[in-house]
Amino acid sequence: MRPVTAGAFRLLVRGTASLVLLAAGAVPAVAKEVEDPGFFHLERLNILFHLVLFAFLFFLCIRLAAGGRKFFIRKIAGLEAVEEAVGRSTEMGKAVLYVPGIDDVNNIQTIYSMIILNHVAKMVARYETPLIVPICRPFVVPLAEETVKQAYLDVGSPDAFNANNIRYLSEEQFAFTAGVDGIMLREKPAANLYLGSFFAESLILAETGFQTGAIQIAGTANVHQLPFFVVACDYTLMGEEFFAASAYLSEEPKLIGTLKGTDLMKIYLLVLLIVGVLLETFGVTGLSTWMEPR
Amino acid sequence: MRREVPLLITMIVGWFMVLEFFFPQAEKWSSELQNWAIIMTALASVLGVANVARINMLKVSRRDRDWRYSIVLLAGMAFMVLLGTVFPMVRSLFHIDSSWAIGGGEFMGVTYGPYRLSGVAAGTVFNQFYDFMFVPMQATMFALLAFFIASAAYRSFRIRSVEAGLLAIAAVVIMIGRVPLGREIWHGLPEISDWIMSVPNLAAKRAILIGAALGAIATGLKVIMGIERNFLGGD
Numbered sequence: 001m002r003p004v005t006a007g008a009f010r011l012l013v014r015g016t017a018s019l020v021l022l023a024a025g026a027v028p029a030v031a032k033e034v035e036d037p038g039f040f041h042l043e044r045l046n047i048l049f050h051l052v053l054f055a056f057l058f059f060l061c062i063r064l065a066a067g068g069r070k071f072f073i074r075k076i077a078g079l080e081a082v083e084e085a086v087g088r089s090t091e092m093g094k095a096v097l098y099v100p101g102i103d104d105v106n107n108i109q110t111i112y113s114m115i116i117l118n119h120v121a122k123m124v125a126r127y128e129t130p131l132i133v134p135i136c137r138p139f140v141v142p143l144a145e146e147t148v149k150q151a152y153l154d155v156g157s158p159d160a161f162n163a164n165n166i167r168y169l170s171e172e173q174f175a176f177t178a179g180v181d182g183i184m185l186r187e188k189p190a191a192n193l194y195l196g197s198f199f200a201e202s203l204i205l206a207e208t209g210f211q212t213g214a215i216q217i218a219g220t221a222n223v224h225q226l227p228f229f230v231v232a233c234d235y236t237l238m239g240e241e242f243f244a245a246s247a248y249l250s251e252e253p254k255l256i257g258t259l260k261g262t263d264l265m266k267i268y269l270l271v272l273l274i275v276g277v278l279l280e281t282f283g284v285t286g287l288s289t290w291m292e293p294r
Numbered sequence: 295m296r297r298e299v300p301l302l303i304t305m306i307v308g309w310f311m312v313l314e315f316f317f318p319q320a321e322k323w324s325s326e327l328q329n330w331a332i333i334m335t336a337l338a339s340v341l342g343v344a345n346v347a348r349i350n351m352l353k354v355s356r357r358d359r360d361w362r363y364s365i366v367l368l369a370g371m372a373f374m375v376l377l378g379t380v381f382p383m384v385r386s387l388f389h390i391d392s393s394w395a396i397g398g399g400e401f402m403g404v405t406y407g408p409y410r411l412s413g414v415a416a417g418t419v420f421n422q423f424y425d426f427m428f429v430p431m432q433a434t435m436f437a438l439l440a441f442f443i444a445s446a447a448y449r450s451f452r453i454r455s456v457e458a459g460l461l462a463i464a465a466v467v468i469m470i471g472r473v474p475l476g477r478e479i480w481h482g483l484p485e486i487s488d489w490i491m492s493v494p495n496l497a498a499k500r501a502i503l504i505g506a507a508l509g510a511i512a513t514g515l516k517v518i519m520g521i522e523r524n525f526l527g528g529d
Contacts, residue, residue: 037318048316051511115524138335138338138340139341141338164349167345167349172428175435177435178431200439203443223502223503230450238506240502240505255521255522258515262509
């Protein structure tokens with residue numbers, strides 16, 4: 001059983017900041033006992049610097065987008081296919097199944113899945129197609145209920161909202177998987193969307209969905225599950241594509257601006273990696289020492 | 295107000311947790327906040343139970359398709375709740391310290407204080423049902439993964455394009471290189487297998503990881519700055 005972690009935003013910022021540095025090849029330093037930590041963690045200045053830089057690029061692009069600057073976004077097949085999948089379900093008179101992962105709301109992927117669910121629920125509400133949302137964590141139940149309900153309200157069909165389709169199944173990973181598989185085999189949804197944080201159950205879900213003949217779209221930032229989704233689903237949103245969904249589907253200039261901010265940060269990291277590799281090659285270790293997450 | 299208050303709480307708590315990472319003085323407050331989060335998460339179980347009970351009771355009352363399974367589910371849930379909470383509570387309140395014998399076996403041999411609710415401890419009936427019914431069923435579901443991997447691998451390794459061909463060759467080299475037979479066939483196979491895993495594969499994985507991490511940080515910033523509000527419902 002995976003340990004429960006609390007503090008959504010601690011995980012969100014600390015985890016991902018370290019993740020970037022780890023992904024860049026840095027080795028985490030062993031935590032040292034410090035008796036008086038002082039007023040400020042000076043050793044974390046590197047992370048603060050990059051966080052501030054990211055925030056600056058982020059808001060610069062939002063400002064440019066708000067000022068009317070048009071940014072280009074490449075076509076993401078998986079997101080283009082969402083409407084097609086909903087349309088197919090409508091034609092066949094079957095439901096759309098939306099699985100928001102198996103993690104709690106302290107995982108940013110679950111929060112983001114709720115954001116995408118809002119867009120999907122609006123599409124589904126417009127087409128008057130049933131939307132089934134199985135839930136693994138009790139805390140996600142009210143979030144999903146509110147998100148779907150509000151989407152139906154926004155498109156002007158509140159009566160079409162069915163609270164019984166937001167189904168809490170089980171907090172246990174494979175009990176939940178069995179429950180979702182059961183829904184797929186009994187109710188035969190024509191479209192299965194797996195968007196969120198998934199673990200070992202990913203292939204069981206995707207293969208069962210494949211056997212029912214549903215069109216399947218998956219998206220996750222859990223790198224180890226991506227190969228499973230790639231082989232068993234029609235479309236897969238990999239890592240950052242998953243986090244681009246909201247901006248892509250809403251086409252809101254502000255949100256598209258945030259995507260460009262992320263792209264600029266990526267360019268900066270790429271340059272930093274190349275410079276770091278060159279410096280290390282010539283025996284200059286200052287940059288890599290400073291970049292080490294502590 | 296319905297959206298503004300949660301948004302304000304999200305912003306305050308979010309920024310506080312960011313600052314806590316840099317200012318050690320705030321750490322004790324942040325751990326307190328995290329304890330609150332754990333308590334709230336535990337309380338949310340009630341929401342889950344309510345949802346399961348409502349949907350399945352409705353199914354039974356309407357005699358929907360497969361409604362009999364809902365009775366089994368509700369009965370199972372009620373039975374486990376009774377075993378896990380009510381029975382130990384009665385035992386501890388009335389200072390009953392005897393053990394239960396079901397089917398000739400001692401199931402509740404755990405000693406505990408008069409007001410301690412240890413209904414799910416090792417050796418209890420609750421625990422026995424969990425260990426000998428639920429855990430094997432979970433393991434069965436997990437074991438299905440082996441068959442699903444086989445069927446998924448069969449589909450993805452069918453060589454229909456150059457890319458699929460490369461994938462199949464790489465997969466075969468890695469699979470053979472990772473078993474003792476690989477070294478027997480040719481001593482270079484394990485080295486090639488390791489190189490594929492630690493160079494091209496790791497490079498691609500890290501690229502995805504960096505993108506995903508940046509996306510997660512960007513989403514965090516959007517949420518705590520109130521730019522992204524759809525998770526609270528509505529536009």
